[in-house]
Amino acid sequence: MGGTGGAIRRRCALGLAVLAAGGLLAVAAPGEAQAAAHCSGRKVRTLPFSTGSVAVYKRDGYVCAVTLPEKPGTRRKMMVSVRARGGRPVVDEGRFTHRAGPVTVHAGQRCVWVKGSVARGSVSSGWILC
DSSP states (O other), X not given: OHHHHHHHHHHHHHHHHHHHHHHHHHHHOHXXXXXXXXXXXXXXXXXXXXXXXXXEEEETTEEEEEEXXXXXXXXXXXXXXXXXXXXXXXXXXEEESSOEEEEEEEOTTSOEEEEEEETTEEEEEEEEOO
16 A cells, blocks of 8 residues: 555656646747747747747748747737738738737748738848748
8 A cells, every 4th residue: 555655646746747847848938839839830930029029830831920029918019921922911910918820821832921020129031931
């Protein structure tokens, strides 16, 4: 009976250690975790600007982007846009607290142009991922 209680305590301790490690990772990079939760695929670019950044992901010919503010929590104007060469931009804009997007386009092998803004800060990539 004594061995069973020790095994349970060890499993609980291991579970708590895993949860704590996961929490530390989320605290270390909350914006990164938030972007990854909304765009699938491999992160291929981070486009930083004065008030935030745009995280760009690619998977199976699709490109996804999310704008993340440097200081989340305050409602402010945000925008993210992705345009595949030869296509129309897909845009998400409004007053948000944590992110604009995700927006996704099928780019195939075409270049994309990504834009993002938070309040007065903005970024425009030019043609990338060609």
